[in-house]
Amino acid sequence: MSAPATWKSKYVIEPRDARTQSAGVEPGYAQTEWRWPSQPLQRRPHTLSELTGPQDVLKRLAPVRGDLAGQGAKRAIGQLIHLRTQVVDEDGAPVAGAAVEIWHANAAGKYTHRNDSHDAPLDPNFYGAARMTADADGRIELRTIKPGAYPTGGAERWWRPPHVHFSVWGRVWLSRLVTQMFFPGEPLNDSDGVLNAIRDPQARVRCIARLLPQTEGPENALVYEYRLVVRGSRATPALP
Template sequence: MGPLPRPTDEFIQRDTGLHAPALTPGYKTSVLRSPRLALIAIEQTLSEITAPAFRPEELGPLDHDLILNFAKDGGLPIGERIIVHGIVRDELGRPVPNALVEIWQANAGGRYRHRNDKYLAPIDPNFGGCGRRLTDANGYYVFRTIKPGPYPWRNRINDWRPSHIHFSLMGDGWAQRLITQMYFEGDPLIPDCPIVRTIPSEEQVRGLIAVQDRAAFVPLDSRAYRFDITLRGRRATLFENHVQGASA
């Protein structure tokens, strides 16, 4: 088996060709906030190969349960109850333990609990729309939540965002930092979304779509969706004919 990566190892160079370009006029807000000059590549230093370390006791017992963590006086949020779970790995297939996974989302009506969200859907008094947890030793995470609703947005006059959950991940180095969105299998709004349409390939779009996982359903309670996430990996010497992360 190849050697495990060390905390001082650098991370693999990011392939910018796999990511959506910063400037995509069909996604109108990218016009004002995208860089106009070529990005500068810098050597990785201690600032890039390290990151804050989190302890389980720093998180609350209900931080990962969006059905209960904002509920008031025995009430529960309105909407379809779901489980979202998966494994966080690096690009060489190795699990990333103790990664901080944070999520935020709209409620079942498609409205965020945010002062700038003026959509006509009502605020749910029992739903805060955010949660967090750490991955376990195998890189596994799980959340319980309400399936978010789609909502209109002022990109073009009749553009709608598909149902989605925002993810923020912090691994063991700043170079692994990832902010992304998860969509739901079968949503007809996905192909027409101007943000999704900036993604270079169909394969990459599929990587952002959670698939229904019937084996993880909670009977008479919740459906489940599986969403695995890949972060950048640390460089390590690879043994020929061996997949990193596999058993010897």
């Protein structure tokens, strides 16, 4: 028996235009060869059992840290910012309850990770990773510091611009978007291999946050607004 029309319209997802997505492996950035699939992507439609079965993603992904900047003597070094993110679907409807994981480098462009060989200092007051749950409007707000740029280490000597990594989980394990957010007006955006692996300029723009008026938010922080579209033809591009 075929699925009812209403069920189909809700769950059948239109394929994305390849130009709005990352080209994947970028010459000059060796890491993309390790991180990007070498075989064509295969669609894994959600089955009825996944859509109606136990949806315990949030139970296994407990929220941690809504504040990476710290306070007082434990305050991380760097420009204090607030990231106001909204998770929406292709119709602009909020994705309430989405689990959003965020991680980024410290103000010197260094990750708190043993594989980061960049010759820059760690900040003892900056851990660099958070996980939050979107509210009824699909919104989360993270207090943190602006990340620094870092070199990719390849022979071509190009640098990653300041950016923030995002991973968004939907209600089931097959629903996940991994991407990166960029800051407006950064000169390194124009030469970044990851951002420019998206061939469609409008899709690249969707990866760049918007700086809100300086009267917004707390007096000591700049506020950036970022919209994550999890599916549809205007979906936020997936980035490694």
